[in-house]
Amino acid sequence: MEQNRDDLARGEIGRDLRDNIARFRRLLYSDINTDTHFRMFEMAGRDVCVVYIDGMADEKKISEFVLRAGAEAGPAQDGPVDAAYLIRRVLQIAQCETENRVKAILDGIASGMAAVLLSGCDDAVLMDIRGYPSRPVNQTTNESVVIGPQEGFVENLRTNITLLRRYVPSPGLIAESMEVGTRVSCRVCLVYLKEAADERIVSELRRRLKCIDAPSVQGIGAIQQLIEDSPWALLPQMLQTERPDRAASFLIDGQIVILAENSPYALAAPITLFHQLHTSDDSFARWQYGTLLRLIRIWGMLISIFLPGLYVSLTDYHMHLIPLSLLGSISEARANVPFPILAEILIMEFSFYLINEAGTRIPKQIGSALGIVGALILGQAAVSASIVSPILVIIVAITGLGNYAVPDYSFSLGLIICRLFVIVLGSLYGLYGICVTAFCMLMGICGMRSVGLPYVAPIAPQERHNPDILLRLPIWLQRRPMFFSKAGRMKPRAKQGGAR
Amino acid sequence: MKLRVSPKPAAFSACAAMAARVFCGLSVDCVSPGYAAWLSAIIGAALSVPVLWMYGHVSVVGGRTARTAFQGFILAASLTGSAVTMADIAHSAGYLALDRVAPAVLLLPAALALFWCITRNGDSIGYAAMIWARLFALLLLIVVILQFPYYRPEWLRPILGSGWSTVARNAVRAAGWFCTIGGIWIFREDGGEGRSGKNAILLSCAVSGAIAALLLALHAMLAPAFYSGAALSWQLRLDALLTNGRTPLYLQMPMIILWYGGLFHLLGCEGFAAAMLLQQMAPRLDGRVCAGAVTLCASALALSGFTGSRLLALLIRYQYIAAAGFCAIVAARGGLQTCADA
Numbered sequence: 001m002e003q004n005r006d007d008l009a010r011g012e013i014g015r016d017l018r019d020n021i022a023r024f025r026r027l028l029y030s031d032i033n034t035d036t037h038f039r040m041f042e043m044a045g046r047d048v049c050v051v052y053i054d055g056m057a058d059e060k061k062i063s064e065f066v067l068r069a070g071a072e073a074g075p076a077q078d079g080p081v082d083a084a085y086l087i088r089r090v091l092q093i094a095q096c097e098t099e100n101r102v103k104a105i106l107d108g109i110a111s112g113m114a115a116v117l118l119s120g121c122d123d124a125v126l127m128d129i130r131g132y133p134s135r136p137v138n139q140t141t142n143e144s145v146v147i148g149p150q151e152g153f154v155e156n157l158r159t160n161i162t163l164l165r166r167y168v169p170s171p172g173l174i175a176e177s178m179e180v181g182t183r184v185s186c187r188v189c190l191v192y193l194k195e196a197a198d199e200r201i202v203s204e205l206r207r208r209l210k211c212i213d214a215p216s217v218q219g220i221g222a223i224q225q226l227i228e229d230s231p232w233a234l235l236p237q238m239l240q241t242e243r244p245d246r247a248a249s250f251l252i253d254g255q256i257v258i259l260a261e262n263s264p265y266a267l268a269a270p271i272t273l274f275h276q277l278h279t280s281d282d283s284f285a286r287w288q289y290g291t292l293l294r295l296i297r298i299w300g301m302l303i304s305i306f307l308p309g310l311y312v313s314l315t316d317y318h319m320h321l322i323p324l325s326l327l328g329s330i331s332e333a334r335a336n337v338p339f340p341i342l343a344e345i346l347i348m349e350f351s352f353y354l355i356n357e358a359g360t361r362i363p364k365q366i367g368s369a370l371g372i373v374g375a376l377i378l379g380q381a382a383v384s385a386s387i388v389s390p391i392l393v394i395i396v397a398i399t400g401l402g403n404y405a406v407p408d409y410s411f412s413l414g415l416i417i418c419r420l421f422v423i424v425l426g427s428l429y430g431l432y433g434i435c436v437t438a439f440c441m442l443m444g445i446c447g448m449r450s451v452g453l454p455y456v457a458p459i460a461p462q463e464r465h466n467p468d469i470l471l472r473l474p475i476w477l478q479r480r481p482m483f484f485s486k487a488g489r490m491k492p493r494a495k496q497g498g499a500r
Numbered sequence: 501m502k503l504r505v506s507p508k509p510a511a512f513s514a515c516a517a518m519a520a521r522v523f524c525g526l527s528v529d530c531v532s533p534g535y536a537a538w539l540s541a542i543i544g545a546a547l548s549v550p551v552l553w554m555y556g557h558v559s560v561v562g563g564r565t566a567r568t569a570f571q572g573f574i575l576a577a578s579l580t581g582s583a584v585t586m587a588d589i590a591h592s593a594g595y596l597a598l599d600r601v602a603p604a605v606l607l608l609p610a611a612l613a614l615f616w617c618i619t620r621n622g623d624s625i626g627y628a629a630m631i632w633a634r635l636f637a638l639l640l641l642i643v644v645i646l647q648f649p650y651y652r653p654e655w656l657r658p659i660l661g662s663g664w665s666t667v668a669r670n671a672v673r674a675a676g677w678f679c680t681i682g683g684i685w686i687f688r689e690d691g692g693e694g695r696s697g698k699n700a701i702l703l704s705c706a707v708s709g710a711i712a713a714l715l716l717a718l719h720a721m722l723a724p725a726f727y728s729g730a731a732l733s734w735q736l737r738l739d740a741l742l743t744n745g746r747t748p749l750y751l752q753m754p755m756i757i758l759w760y761g762g763l764f765h766l767l768g769c770e771g772f773a774a775a776m777l778l779q780q781m782a783p784r785l786d787g788r789v790c791a792g793a794v795t796l797c798a799s800a801l802a803l804s805g806f807t808g809s810r811l812l813a814l815l816i817r818y819q820y821i822a823a824a825g826f827c828a829i830v831a832a833r834g835g836l837q838t839c840a841d842a
Contacts, residue, residue, distance in 0.1 A: 435764065
């Protein structure tokens with residue numbers, strides 16, 4: 001039966017309207033699927049049938065610009081009545097095209113378009129009259145800024161492209177649409193600025209998107225996993241943002257943005273390690289403040305990775321590196337704690353992750369209660385019960401703050417995994433273990449690439465660059481193009497990584 | 501997987517490794533470095549320039565046999581160097597905290613790091629060296645600021661330290677290290693060496709020689725008086741380097757990070773050079789296999805005690821002479837003339 005459906009979906013439609021309707025009825029399961037509509041009527045002297053899915057297509061538009069327009073249209077006077085004639089003379093819809101492939105018509109209907117099938121014609125008219133409900137443009141939820149625009153992407157692809165066009169009002173802004181997913185397709189849009197983006201990088205990303213052979217692709221996160229250079233790496237090599245202004249700044253810098261239907265995020269590539277530490281605030285604030293904020297974030301990142309591991313290694317192995325008075329305080333605080341330091345810190349770390357994860361999933365109305373329970377009551381109780389030492393609570397709290405200072409959520413999760421490695425190696429080997437882990441992490445990030453370009457460029461390899469990568473130097477000095485743009489010198493390594 | 505490295509990352513990697521090896525070799529690894537080790541580093545760098553310059557011509561025109569023999573020499577030296585560095589790392593870890601831990605357990609993280617590092621390929625090692633260069637400068641500045649009140653410039657006198665013979669002996673050893681670590685750079689990619697390569701050799705030698713000399717001079721200005729000339733144990737020499745008897749112990753952290761960081765970059769560079777040369781000599785071997793083989797061999801050598809043997813000390817003393825002699829023979833047979841004609 002399923003095989004039979006696949007056969008039906010192949011090929012092109014025929015001239016017999018009844019056969020075509022029967023075919024689409026079977027393909028859309030209209031005997032059991034009550035949402036599908038097949039509306040027969042007469043248009044310009046021909047029998048036609050409009051096929052659409054209730055709720056996905058705009059019924060008002062169908063009534064107004066298809067049914068009424070068809071009823072008012074007289075018999076054809078110049079040439080035969082075919083799909084092209086209907087588009088030219090009858091249908092009052094801006095976006096419509098002729099289509100004869102059954103699969104394309106079926107996908108169109110499934111995505112909210114309406115198809116007009118004509119008797120005696122082997123072409124159908126596919127009309128973009130999508131009218132499904134969508135969320136209006138709202139404030140961003142995860143990338144809030146103090147200074148700067150407040151609106152964020154939504155689930156509607158068309159709205160997201162429009163938002164980008166509003167921020168980058170240039171005729172050179174290209175939005176290439178394509179479908180990914182072999183069974184359930186997802187509409188994806190590759191957006192770039194023609195005069196800024198390097199064509200080789202655009203081609204590479206286009207190739208990767210077209211090579212995706214997953215049966216279904218659920219949004220931008222899945223696309224990222226399918227086209228990244230190093231899927232085994234802990235850190236993401238593409239950046240997700242929910243801010244149109246940030247995506248627009250990527251486009252202007254020569255990066256490429258990928259949007260997908262039903263994803264309120266944009267995926268930017270190529271990126272570097274340093275892009276993960278940028279926020280929109282940096283660009284809107286004066287350069288001194290932007291630089292300070294970036295330094296704070298870098299510091300936060302380092303604290304997040306190394307502080308708990310350093311605490312473990314110093315207190316376990318290198319007590320001579322702790323000033324005597326502090327060592328006394330630590331020893332005193334730990335006197336009644338029955339666990340070794342590694343167990344103590346792992347208990348606290350996992351408690352912190354637990355509170356964090358619960359806080360993310362919990363309804364907002366009781367979120368503040370969880371904060372109070374987690375942070376105050378549990379922490380205080382753990383110290384009073386001598387399960388952990390007070391100094392460790394401080395260490396874990398500072399580490400958590402450092403992690404929150406990192407703007408990118410995926411990146412901060414990667415840092416948490418790195419931190420666990422540092423803690424374990426630090427507890428086994430002391431500073432030696434921490435240095436080994438740091439060296440391996442350095443090697444790892446130096447070996448990573450984003451769309452074929454080095455992840456730690458322009459620091460390594462050293463490239464002349466716009467001074468808005470590591471620090472945020474004055475805006476009038478930011479004249480040099482980014483190294484990954486069309487005007488930049490660096491070229492991607494051919495066919496690295498790719499679609500899976 | 502093909503092991504390769506581009507010119508610029510190779511130069512950075514070699515530079516970081518040369519500086520670390522010469523500093524390490526003339527301070528902690530040297531039984532009697534004397535106060536003039538900094539002078540030996542400079543002279544060693546100068547001595548190595550003509551040999552490194554001739555390397556390129558050997559690889560280009562020396563014929564297949566000469567080239568293979570030379571690759572074998574550099575491979576052996578790099579492998580031994582990796583083993584020495586691994587042993588140094590294990591000794592350091594043992595000294596700093598883990599004195600009751602078995603050597604094999606201490607070597608394990610270094611061996612895993614070496615394997616991981618080689619499989620990331622040459623460019624990653626070079627990029628890491630570029631980042632390390634910046635961190636190194638920052639850490640060194642912090643160390644100098646912390647230890648500034650304790651430096652004794654008068655301890656650099658007399659300039660020749662224990663005398664000409666010690667300076668010359670150490671200079672030849674330093675030149676040997678420069679020449680062997682230069683292998684990564686000479687035999688990179690297809691073994692060819694362009695015009696820019698020669699300039700980069702000179703620059704790498706000059707920079708790494710200067711850095712090593714600076715570090716050795718700073719070390720000499722801090723070392724306790726008994727350090728000069730006396731035959732001390734490895735642990736005591738490391739202790740003298742890290743604590744030097746005067747600066748507070750809790751200020752050691754930047755020094756320890758500098759020490760480990762330098763050793764790990766040295767290990768990565770030497771290990772990668774060995775693996776790359778192994779693959780060049782046996783092209784059918786996959787890069788990961790070469791990385792595994794080098795890691796195993798270096799670990800075995802480090803565990804065997806060979807790294808602390810008199811034989812190795814003797815070989816290191818004469819590796820510069822061997823390299824220079826080899827190049828001289830090739831030159832005498834007309835190799836260099838042919839290259840100049842070409």
